[in-house]
Amino acid sequence: MKQKLTILFAFFTLTVFGQKSETVELKWKIGKNEKLNYYTVMSNIDESSFEMDFGGLFKALSDSTDSGLNKSKDLFKKINKTFENQNFITTLTNKNNGVIDIVMMTKSKEVSEEENNTADENNDDEILKMMQSMTQGVMLRGSVYETGGIHSFWVKSDQKNLIALFFELPSKPVKVGDKWSLNINLIANDQNFDCDSSFKMNEVTLTDIKKINGETIAVLKYNIVEYVKGNFNTPSFFGGKGGQKETMMKFTHQGIAEFSVDKGRWVNYDGIMSLEATGVVTANNKTKYTLIDEKNASR
Numbered sequence: 001m002k003q004k005l006t007i008l009f010a011f012f013t014l015t016v017f018g019q020k021s022e023t024v025e026l027k028w029k030i031g032k033n034e035k036l037n038y039y040t041v042m043s044n045i046d047e048s049s050f051e052m053d054f055g056g057l058f059k060a061l062s063d064s065t066d067s068g069l070n071k072s073k074d075l076f077k078k079i080n081k082t083f084e085n086q087n088f089i090t091t092l093t094n095k096n097n098g099v100i101d102i103v104m105m106t107k108s109k110e111v112s113e114e115e116n117n118t119a120d121e122n123n124d125d126e127i128l129k130m131m132q133s134m135t136q137g138v139m140l141r142g143s144v145y146e147t148g149g150i151h152s153f154w155v156k157s158d159q160k161n162l163i164a165l166f167f168e169l170p171s172k173p174v175k176v177g178d179k180w181s182l183n184i185n186l187i188a189n190d191q192n193f194d195c196d197s198s199f200k201m202n203e204v205t206l207t208d209i210k211k212i213n214g215e216t217i218a219v220l221k222y223n224i225v226e227y228v229k230g231n232f233n234t235p236s237f238f239g240g241k242g243g244q245k246e247t248m249m250k251f252t253h254q255g256i257a258e259f260s261v262d263k264g265r266w267v268n269y270d271g272i273m274s275l276e277a278t279g280v281v282t283a284n285n286k287t288k289y290t291l292i293d294e295k296n297a298s299r
Contacts, residue, residue: 022176022209024218026169028146029264030094036265040088040104040166041290045272088139090166090291092265095143099151102167104140147171150183157188165222165253166269166291174206174218186226186251193247195230215262222255222271232280247279255289266291 030036090104140159142152148169150160164182174180181202189195201223208219231244255271269291277283 023173024175024206024209024216024261025173026218026259026261027148027264028092028100028144028167028169030092030100032094032096034094036092037294038090038092038266039107039292039294040090041288041292042088043288045286045288089294090140092167094146098146099143100146100167102140102142102144102152102163103138104162105138144168157185160184161186165271165289169259170204170206176206176209179203179205182224184224186224186253187228187249189228189232192233193228193230194233194244195228197227197229199225199227201225209261215260217267218259218261220257220259222253222257224251224253226251245279247281248277249281250274250276253289266293268292 087107088104089107090102093101093103095101140162142150142155142159142163144163144167145151149171150164150168152160152163155163161184164184168182170178170180182204184202203223205221205223206218207221210217210219227248227250229248230246232247234243234245251273253271253273255269257269257271258267259265260267269289271289273287273289275283275285275287
């Protein structure tokens, strides 16, 4: 009996060790004629509309155990219910040269029956359509390599940041516990800012590799922080008096995402970016970042 238990324990230990030491390659796998569409959420969160503690969310995100990750997912699901009417859609296509094209467009908002009736009554239907058409169009255009790196080096910083947050992958095979950084800079000041102190953390961690219905899923955790504090020197031109104003800015991005190693695409992606700022700019807001596969949206 003792020998059987010893063998069973040894088998269990080898299995767990094997899972932790398993290496996976995260790369985009999109067919030549395929269009991979993601409903894309980038919406400010009104904390007053949520009965939840955001401190608890970030505490859960900092916990790498299974219970911490499961709690984080549950909290994200609760927030997602508020953003059912997405207003962006992002399409990924294969350019057949190792590059994945990314185009984000505004998604047509469905007009309710009540809004239509009101428009008809006021003969404003054409005006309504015109206003909707004015808000349509491409909001982001860029590209990544199939292997995950940024390809469109020429885009503006804010657009490159979005591409990196949503679509950049590690450039080499990774195993559980491995960390890598994204090609992003969330804070950008000019020569008028004199920095006294700063801090930056840019980490994406592979926290788990699991099998779901035979499919290999990689679980990623995002932990990004950028902080600066110093004095902003107000220019004295255009009649200004000049002077200094103490200024602080802090960005954080916390998130959890699941990537299908076999299919080469996100299963889900959920993140929250926070901005705190005082001084020249005063801000305290949170923004929801979510990708929802169009094929899975109705499930």
